[in-house]
Amino acid sequence: MLEITGTFIDEISHDIPHQNWGKKEWEKDFQLMKKMGIDTVIMIRCGYKKWLTYPSNVLAANGAFTPPQDLIQLFLDLSLKHNFSFYLGLYDSGEYWWEAGDFQKEIDINRQVIDEVWKMYGQHPAFSGWYLCQEVSRKMKGAIHLYCQLGDHCKQISNNLPTMISPYIDGTKAILSSKSALTRSESITLLDHEKEWNEILSEISSFVDIVAFQDGHVPLDQLKDYLLINKSLMDQYEITCWSNIESFDRDMPIKFFPIKWEKLLLKLLAARAANIQKGITFEFSHFMSPQSAYQQAGHLFNRYIEYMQNASL
Amino acid sequence: MLEITGTFIDEISHDIPHQNWGKKEWEKDFQLMKKMGIDTVIMIRCGYKKWLTYPSNVLAANGAFTPPQDLIQLFLDLSLKHNFSFYLGLYDSGEYWWEAGDFQKEIDINRQVIDEVWKMYGQHPAFSGWYLCQEVSRKMKGAIHLYCQLGDHCKQISNNLPTMISPYIDGTKAILSSKSALTRSESITLLDHEKEWNEILSEISSFVDIVAFQDGHVPLDQLKDYLLINKSLMDQYEITCWSNIESFDRDMPIKFFPIKWEKLLLKLLAARAANIQKGITFEFSHFMSPQSAYQQAGHLFNRYIEYMQNASL
Amino acid sequence: MLEITGTFIDEISHDIPHQNWGKKEWEKDFQLMKKMGIDTVIMIRCGYKKWLTYPSNVLAANGAFTPPQDLIQLFLDLSLKHNFSFYLGLYDSGEYWWEAGDFQKEIDINRQVIDEVWKMYGQHPAFSGWYLCQEVSRKMKGAIHLYCQLGDHCKQISNNLPTMISPYIDGTKAILSSKSALTRSESITLLDHEKEWNEILSEISSFVDIVAFQDGHVPLDQLKDYLLINKSLMDQYEITCWSNIESFDRDMPIKFFPIKWEKLLLKLLAARAANIQKGITFEFSHFMSPQSAYQQAGHLFNRYIEYMQNASL
Numbered sequence: 012m013l014e015i016t017g018t019f020i021d022e023i024s025h026d027i028p029h030q031n032w033g034k035k036e037w038e039k040d041f042q043l044m045k046k047m048g049i050d051t052v053i054m055i056r057c058g059y060k061k062w063l064t065y066p067s068n069v070l071a072a073n074g075a076f077t078p079p080q081d082l083i084q085l086f087l088d089l090s091l092k093h094n095f096s097f098y099l100g101l102y103d104s105g106e107y108w109w110e111a112g113d114f115q116k117e118i119d120i121n122r123q124v125i126d127e128v129w130k131m132y133g134q135h136p137a138f139s140g141w142y143l144c145q146e147v148s149r150k151m152k153g154a155i156h157l158y159c160q161l162g163d164h165c166k167q168i169s170n171n172l173p174t175m176i177s178p179y180i181d182g183t184k185a186i187l188s189s190k191s192a193l194t195r196s197e198s199i200t201l202l203d204h205e206k207e208w209n210e211i212l213s214e215i216s217s218f219v220d221i222v223a224f225q226d227g228h229v230p231l232d233q234l235k236d237y238l239l240i241n242k243s244l245m246d247q248y249e250i251t252c253w254s255n256i257e258s259f260d261r262d263m264p265i266k267f268f269p270i271k272w273e274k275l276l277l278k279l280l281a282a283r284a285a286n287i288q289k290g291i292t293f294e295f296s297h298f299m300s301p302q303s304a305y306q307q308a309g310h311l312f313n314r315y316i317e318y319m320q321n322a323s324l
Numbered sequence: 325m326l327e328i329t330g331t332f333i334d335e336i337s338h339d340i341p342h343q344n345w346g347k348k349e350w351e352k353d354f355q356l357m358k359k360m361g362i363d364t365v366i367m368i369r370c371g372y373k374k375w376l377t378y379p380s381n382v383l384a385a386n387g388a389f390t391p392p393q394d395l396i397q398l399f400l401d402l403s404l405k406h407n408f409s410f411y412l413g414l415y416d417s418g419e420y421w422w423e424a425g426d427f428q429k430e431i432d433i434n435r436q437v438i439d440e441v442w443k444m445y446g447q448h449p450a451f452s453g454w455y456l457c458q459e460v461s462r463k464m465k466g467a468i469h470l471y472c473q474l475g476d477h478c479k480q481i482s483n484n485l486p487t488m489i490s491p492y493i494d495g496t497k498a499i500l501s502s503k504s505a506l507t508r509s510e511s512i513t514l515l516d517h518e519k520e521w522n523e524i525l526s527e528i529s530s531f532v533d534i535v536a537f538q539d540g541h542v543p544l545d546q547l548k549d550y551l552l553i554n555k556s557l558m559d560q561y562e563i564t565c566w567s568n569i570e571s572f573d574r575d576m577p578i579k580f581f582p583i584k585w586e587k588l589l590l591k592l593l594a595a596r597a598a599n600i601q602k603g604i605t606f607e608f609s610h611f612m613s614p615q616s617a618y619q620q621a622g623h624l625f626n627r628y629i630e631y632m633q634n635a636s637l
Numbered sequence: 638m639l640e641i642t643g644t645f646i647d648e649i650s651h652d653i654p655h656q657n658w659g660k661k662e663w664e665k666d667f668q669l670m671k672k673m674g675i676d677t678v679i680m681i682r683c684g685y686k687k688w689l690t691y692p693s694n695v696l697a698a699n700g701a702f703t704p705p706q707d708l709i710q711l712f713l714d715l716s717l718k719h720n721f722s723f724y725l726g727l728y729d730s731g732e733y734w735w736e737a738g739d740f741q742k743e744i745d746i747n748r749q750v751i752d753e754v755w756k757m758y759g760q761h762p763a764f765s766g767w768y769l770c771q772e773v774s775r776k777m778k779g780a781i782h783l784y785c786q787l788g789d790h791c792k793q794i795s796n797n798l799p800t801m802i803s804p805y806i807d808g809t810k811a812i813l814s815s816k817s818a819l820t821r822s823e824s825i826t827l828l829d830h831e832k833e834w835n836e837i838l839s840e841i842s843s844f845v846d847i848v849a850f851q852d853g854h855v856p857l858d859q860l861k862d863y864l865l866i867n868k869s870l871m872d873q874y875e876i877t878c879w880s881n882i883e884s885f886d887r888d889m890p891i892k893f894f895p896i897k898w899e900k901l902l903l904k905l906l907a908a909r910a911a912n913i914q915k916g917i918t919f920e921f922s923h924f925m926s927p928q929s930a931y932q933q934a935g936h937l938f939n940r941y942i943e944y945m946q947n948a949s950l
Binding site: 504505506544545573576577578581582583584585586589590618619620623624626627630631 | 650652653654655656657658659662687688700702704705814815816817891892893930
């Protein structure tokens with residue numbers, strides 16, 4: 012039965028305030044993840060703009076800051092200790108493909124990053140896969156090319172380790188976090204979603220092994236229908252279908268705090284109904300961890316554990 | 325002397341992130357309420373859009389989700405245990421009367437909800453009254469009709485249990501929580517407020533027993549003047565006049581965190597000066613409770629207790 | 638070597654939610670400040686609009702509320718106890734100079750405030766200086782006049798105690814906290830910044846002893862260049878150059894939570910590289926204190942302490 016067995020780690024964060032944890036807090040958090048049944052961690056990106064998770068010569072030469080701590084090494088070691096699979100997220104320039112629309116530049120810098128991180132961490136036994144971190148929602152010519160090129164490069168260098176993406180559905184809640192609005196009237200239809208993703212998946216299926224759609228952008232009573240389409244398309248292209256069961260609340264003026272338990276539960280049940288293969292969440296450490304700065308997170312952890320214990324009786 | 329002796333319970337929440345409390349945390353919170361002198365709890369609504377506090381066949385048939393926990397039963401039982409009066413808030417579609425402006429549809433669904441909740445919980449000894457949860461600020465033809473129809477239905481079915489509303493003053497801080505602004509230049513004048521509410525109260529006085537205006541929408545130095553008008557009008561129509569002394573801060577970019585103690589105190593003093601009969605707050609569990617996820621709430625609780633202890637010496 | 642040895646105290650707050658601390662919490666916070674190496678506290682303003690930190694006859698006559706606690710007395714006493722220098726911030730009407738653009742009215746009311754606070758607290762041994770709290774970023778005729786007039790008045794009445802200002806650089810992050818955006822495309826150039834501040838400093842140098850620019854409004858990789866200009870200009874005019882190393886994060890949708898440790902560190906290093914004379918922060922109690930309602934603050938405190946201990950080995 013589907014449970015949440017994976018989580019992103021949101022370092023470097025794009026829009027979630029940092030918790031300023033040191034090694035001790037991260038060790039504690041991996042123990043707490045284990046307690047919830049997590050076996051997979053996906054570091055969302057190894058760098059964003061000038062902020063890095065590891066000491067990169069490639070990105071330092073591009074103007075990035077060398078971080079005070081090597082988080083990739085830390086997360087790999089903790090993953091090994093707890094027998095987790097670690098997926099490494101690529102670099103997001105936050106610029107080339109966003110505003111400039113220059114996907115080629117994003118690909119070029121990431122090829123160098125892939126070479127570098129594989130050289131630095133590729134021998135680590137916990138290194139289990141790659142996360143292509145550029146998030147899209149609809150068919151964009153450049154994005155398909157990027158997924159193919161980067162997925163291919165990752166797989167070739169790493170003896171075919173799996174690659175993963177986590178796109179979003181272009182629904183009514185697809186709003187930038189720096190905007191105050193919560194919803195918009197436009198949304199992609201089920202039909203267009205199916206049509207566009209059919210085209211995308213048909214092109215990227217040789218280079219992307221796992222697709223975990225974010226589940227927070229459509230109204231909850233429509234979620235199952237989108238997940239059924241996702242699962243059906245991925246079965247067709249033999250792509251593994253996970254669901255990114257978001258644990259933060261997109262309906263509140265504070266962007267973002269932990270989600271209401273009932274919403275998480277309903278999204279989990281929708282994923283089960285669609286026969287999704289694995290549940291992951293964005294993300295444990297802020298929104299579900301008992302040591303999160305947001306105390307609602309610890310209560311969400313308790314509600315989730317209680318529910319799973321009762322369900323298994 | 326006026327103290328805060330009532331609180332809303334904000335389940336289901338419209339714009340305040342959920343705390344994900346279970347039974348244990350709610351039990352603790354009622355104890356903390358008791359310690360502060362609370363004797364009345366008002367569940368703000370029994371449902372909002374598709375989110376419910378109780379397993380409702382009526383609303384499930386309308387597309388709502390059945391909740392994992394029956395909060396009405398829990399709150400009634402805790403109210404009985406602590407000798408609190410429990411007021412039950414009606415259903416807010418968040419749609420019919422908001423955007424569609426269809427008050428009749430809002431009335432129709434609520435009649436069924438009233439019948440259902442009375443059948444399910446009406447015999448509970450803590451069931452003490454009704455809260456008509458549709459909040460308005462000015463004269464709106466549809467709203468008056470709604471208050472009359474729903475108030476009448478509640479009173480008839482329940483052998484005349486009291487009904488309550490909590491409107492807001494259409495002041496400079498009447499801003500949607502999903503907007504980033506904090507104030508606006510327009511505000512209703514004292515004269516228009518008196519004129520419009522005179523008309524409203526004259527029409528609803530047979531169906532609404534208690535009116536508790538929200539006190540956070542006008543500048544603090546004008547509050548007393550509005551409260552004096554409210555009290556005078558309600559005396560005229562023999563309506564009980566409470567004040568909803570909001571415990572969250574409307575002046576900060578984070579929407580919303582606990583209010584500065586001094587502001588709460590000044591609003592309490594304004595209510596006393598206007599000879600208001602009872603103070604309630606929106607709401608204890610997020611903004612005044614020592615176990616709130618917002619630690620400022622516990623400090624506010626301490627400041628309030630200290631003040632009351634000194635005042636009683 | 639430059640460390641953070643001073644902090645603002647943000648009472649009365651303009652846009653940071655109050656923590657509702659009493660005397661006990663403030664005593665604890667001064668102990669925690671001491672532990673971090675702080676020796677200077679700057680109360681950001683003694684009043685803002687109608688909110689005051691002390692019982693002021695001058696401002697009460699102007700419509701302000703008399704506060705439940707005399708914070709100036711409390712902070713002075715705690716400063717004496719811990720051997721801190723206390724700087725007193727002036728009054729910010731939040732009106733005369735903001736929207737009305739009437740700097741003369743702001744000057745007039747502040748002259749009376751200066752007279753009053755000096756009479757009330759001037760003999761306190763911890764009273765060490767003045768903070769001219771009106772924050773500007775660029776050359777504004779009225780602001781220069783205000784700094785000269787108020788600085789002169791402060792110094793004359795207090796036997797030449799030092800006066801301080803904390804302007805901001807008109808960079809890409811100069812955004813009102815009540816707006817949801819995080820950046821804007823416009824920014825002052827280095828050249829214009831130097832030109833305008835050369836003119837400002839040349840006019841105010843007899844009346845302002847210390848200038849501590851806020852360091853959060855320009856991209857981190859440009860900060861050092863601005864700080865070098867600041868230091869060079871201030872050396873030229875024999876003004877003491879501090880840096881206001883902001884400890885809150887301007888890059889996140891929640892406005893505001895504690896800053897990521899790496900960002901604070903890089904800003905500290907930029908200040909060192911520019912040979913700045915002292916580091917202060919806005920502000921310890923919300924964003925760096927282990928007892929802050931924001932738990933990220935305590936972790937930031939730990940990261941800072943760890944770094945300083947390692948650096949001193």
